[in-house]
Amino acid sequence: MAIGYNATISAPRMHAMCLQLLEENLKPGMHALDVGSGTGYLTACFAMMVGPRGRAVGVEHIPEFCFNREYSEECCGYTIEGLFPFYSCWRYDGRQGWPEFAPYDAIHVGAAAPEIPQPLIDRLKPGGRMVIPVGNVFQDLKVVDKNSDGSVSVRAEPSVRYVPLTSRESQLRCY
Numbered sequence: 539m540a541i542g543y544n545a546t547i548s549a550p551r552m553h554a555m556c557l558q559l560l561e562e563n564l565k566p567g568m569h570a571l572d573v574g575s576g577t578g579y580l581t582a583c584f585a586m587m588v589g590p591r592g593r594a595v596g597v598e599h600i601p602e603f604c605f606n607r608e609y610s611e612e613c614c615g616y617t618i619e620g621l622f623p624f625y626s627c628w629r630y631d632g633r634q635g636w637p638e639f640a641p642y643d644a645i646h647v648g649a650a651a652p653e654i655p656q657p658l659i660d661r662l663k664p665g666g667r668m669v670i671p672v673g674n675v676f677q678d679l680k681v682v683d684k685n686s687d688g689s690v691s692v693r694a695e696p697s698v699r700y701v702p703l704t705s706r707e708s709q710l711r712c713y
């Protein structure tokens with residue numbers, strides 16, 4: 539469903555699938571990064587799961603979405619005061635990750651990258667997991683696990699269809 543600025547909210551079943559894939563890396567106290575957080579719905583789910591000792595960070599390059607926090611919080615039944623200490627959204631190019639609170643136990647990317655961005659792999663903690671759609675027209679949801687020795691394992695989940703992870707200028711060009 540369109541949310542403006544050539545972006546969409548992800549299908550509920552995709553949010554559910556990503557939460558299941560990341561479940562072990564969203565335990566209380568863990569750090570989670572949501573790249574291309576859009577509405578902030580999934581970031582708020584992360585915040586609920588990691589709790590007040592954890593951190594849930596959304597990164598979004600459309601500033602209007604970063605200020606639209608109330609919507610997500612309302613959906614999750616949280617007050618703004620309750621979420622603020624461990625939920626934040628930043629206007630930034632998410633392909634670079636977000637240095638504060640790195641390394642992350644969980645990284646979710648809500649837009650499709652032509653290939654897995656190395657800065658996001660670098661921000662992942664050993665034992666951490668990233669879920670990212672990869673491809674252009676044909677995309678696979680990739681599950682990237684960083685092993686304790688720093689090496690990386692990648693497996694593919696079913697095919698998906700996401701808007702591209704791109705520059706703000708490219709995204710807004712046809713808007």
Ligand SMILES: C[S@@+](CC[C@H](N)C(=O)[O-])C[C@H]1O[C@@H](n2cnc3c(N)ncnc32)[C@H](O)[C@@H]1O
Pocket residue numbers: 545546547548549573574575576577578579580597598599600603630631632633648649700701702703704705706709
């Ligand atoms: C499928 S949409 C939103 C997904 C989000 N999980 C939701 O359901 O609201 C993907 C988002 O990625 C954002 N995006 C695309 N490229 C980006 C980039 N380089 N940096 C940050 N955000 C980006 C878009 O603006 C859009 O809001």
